[in-house]
Amino acid sequence: GNSVTQMEGPVTLSEEAFLTINCTYTATGYPSLFWYVQYPGEGLQLLLKATKADDKGSNKGFEATYRKETTSFHLEKGSVQVSDSAVYFCALNTNAGKSTFGDGTTLTVKP
Amino acid sequence: DTGVSQNPRHKITKRGQNVTFRCDPISEHNRLYWYRQTLGQGPEFLTYFQNEAQLEKSRLLSDRFSAERPKGSFSTLEIQRTEQGDSAMYLCASSLGQDNEKLFFGSGTQLSVL
Numbered sequence: 067g068n069s070v071t072q073m074e075g076p077v078t079l080s081e082e083a084f085l086t087i088n089c090t091y092t093a094t095g096y097p098s099l100f101w102y103v104q105y106p107g108e109g110l111q112l113l114l115k116a117t118k119a120d121d122k123g124s125n126k127g128f129e130a131t132y133r134k135e136t137t138s139f140h141l142e143k144g145s146v147q148v149s150d151s152a153v154y155f156c157a158l159n160t161n162a163g164k165s166t167f168g169d170g171t172t173l174t175v176k177p
Numbered sequence: 178d179t180g181v182s183q184n185p186r187h188k189i190t191k192r193g194q195n196v197t198f199r200c201d202p203i204s205e206h207n208r209l210y211w212y213r214q215t216l217g218q219g220p221e222f223l224t225y226f227q228n229e230a231q232l233e234k235s236r237l238l239s240d241r242f243s244a245e246r247p248k249g250s251f252s253t254l255e256i257q258r259t260e261q262g263d264s265a266m267y268l269c270a271s272s273l274g275q276d277n278e279k280l281f282f283g284s285g286t287q288l289s290v291l
Binding site (some may be wrong): 094098100107108109111112115140155157159164165166167168169170176 | 181210217218219220221222225233238252268270278280281282283285
């Protein structure tokens with residue numbers, strides 16, 4: 067079956083630090099890959115996506131590249147802000163929107 | 178676009194009682210999904226609808242759980258004879274109906290079974 071493994075958290079960084087959150091996956095077929103973000107008190111919302119190998123998704127300074135050879139989709143940001151504090155979920159989708167999610171990584175950015 | 182709406186936001190019930198949650202998706206979205214999320218875990222797929230048809234149910238979904246989307250618009254999720262293990266956040270999401278597309282989530286219904 068499909069599965070997503072995220073690096074364990076929580077992650078605590080100082081403002082302007084570099085962020086990497088690792089995500090690897092196992093899937094049958096050719097999945098699309100997603101990063102969702104959940105800010106405190108809010109629902110999950112899409113941060114970025116990539117639909118095929120070597121695609122790079124980007125949004126709000128975050129980036130992730132679909133690496134088929136390493137089955138990975140690591141999330142990166144060059145300079146985090148306090149407002150980036152949230153829970154980040156890696157997810158994959160192979161069929162009709164039935165997405166499989168990782169367990170989430172909590173990011174706290176301190177000023 | 179008013180987003181995906183879920184009601185109630187919180188529900189506290191006693192073990193053995195029945196509960197029902199409602200989800201109103203984004204109006205033009207054909208697909209509607211229910212997920213469950215417990216603390217420290219990612220959302221776990223329960224079931225989804227294409228218009229009014231329920232196309233898939235998770236094998237993890239107990240017979241005590243039933244979902245409907247009678248007119249292809251809003252959906253209800255009912256849990257009969259609740260158990261303490263049912264305590265979780267129940268998330269609803271909707272999408273336009275294209276494969277491999279993003280989901281739009283509601284804020285969820287937090288269920289506590291005492």
